[in-house]
Amino acid sequence: MTSSAQQQAPAAAPHHTRRSMFTGALALAAGAALPSFAAGRAFASDAAAAPAIASCATWGARPSSEPVVVLANRPQRIIVHHTATANVTDYSQQRAFALARAIQTYHMDAQGWIDTGQHFTVSRGAFVMEGRHSSLAELRGGARQVRAAHCVGQNTVSIGIENEGTYTSEEPPAAQYAALADLCAYVCTQYRLPATAIYGHRDFNATSCPGDRLYALLPVLRRDVAERLGAGAAGSGTVPEPEPVPEPEPVRDPIRDLLDQAASDPLAALPEYLPPHLLP
Numbered sequence: 001m002t003s004s005a006q007q008q009a010p011a012a013a014p015h016h017t018r019r020s021m022f023t024g025a026l027a028l029a030a031g032a033a034l035p036s037f038a039a040g041r042a043f044a045s046d047a048a049a050a051p052a053i054a055s056c057a058t059w060g061a062r063p064s065s066e067p068v069v070v071l072a073n074r075p076q077r078i079i080v081h082h083t084a085t086a087n088v089t090d091y092s093q094q095r096a097f098a099l100a101r102a103i104q105t106y107h108m109d110a111q112g113w114i115d116t117g118q119h120f121t122v123s124r125g126a127f128v129m130e131g132r133h134s135s136l137a138e139l140r141g142g143a144r145q146v147r148a149a150h151c152v153g154q155n156t157v158s159i160g161i162e163n164e165g166t167y168t169s170e171e172p173p174a175a176q177y178a179a180l181a182d183l184c185a186y187v188c189t190q191y192r193l194p195a196t197a198i199y200g201h202r203d204f205n206a207t208s209c210p211g212d213r214l215y216a217l218l219p220v221l222r223r224d225v226a227e228r229l230g231a232g233a234a235g236s237g238t239v240p241e242p243e244p245v246p247e248p249e250p251v252r253d254p255i256r257d258l259l260d261q262a263a264s265d266p267l268a269a270l271p272e273y274l275p276p277h278l279l280p
């Protein structure tokens with residue numbers, strides 16, 4: 001479940017120029033042409049291999065309603081979410097790509113955001129997809145991040161990963177969990193983060209996300225990511241936790257309003273679920 005505070009425009013790098021967008025499109029197109037978009041790349045022995053990640057172009061994203069903002073800083077952490085959608089047994093790529101499109105539709109048309117809120121999505125069938133445009137190119141670059149809309153107060157300093165499903169009383173399928181761990185390890189490698197820098201949405205906002213069961217798995221996830229990173233980057237706790245960069249208060253943040261409303265009225269429903277008609 002994502003939440004946004006994107007009215008403000010803090011110290012941001014200039015928007016992509018038309019030329020850089022064009023160059024990026026070419027790079028994505030080249031990547032998409034590789035067999036099953038699973039090209040991978042060479043890494044040092046203590047680095048995690050690049051997982052296959054379907055770009056926005058691959059799953060059929062709409063253009064963002066305005067240029068995404070690329071921030072001139074690396075993220076400080078990863079934040080894990082669940083989509084709070086049904087725990088389907090359709091593990092196909094077709095389903096995964098339909099989910100990505102449904103989330104984008106919900107975030108743009110119902111929430112009024114410029115694009116998908118999160119940076120990446122992992123389907124129940126273990127397909128990993130780009131969320132907000134340019135998230136994948138910036139991850140590959142390893143130096144900057146796209147300003148997102150997945151966690152109030154963390155949208156300029158974290159990478160948001162949505163996991164398809166509802167993990168309040170059930171754990172993710174093994175393949176989905178493994179894909180999440182592979183993705184986290186790659187994010188840690190590219191942005192030089194320790195495996196200890198993995199959090200759940202509820203660590204920052206008043207939400208049940210990513211569900212009790214997935215949240216309880218986070219210590220295991222940190223350990224598994226550390227193993228993927230190798231002994232030299234095991235995230236033993238010796239890496240000091242970076243200080244969070246305060247995110248300016250938004251002019252108006254409907255999600256924060258809802259969270260405040262829920263805090264004052266425990267019975268008030270949070271918009272956890274995508275409208276069912278948006279999913280196949």
Ligand SMILES: [Zn+2]
Nearest residue numbers: 001081201209
């Ligand atoms: Zn969430």
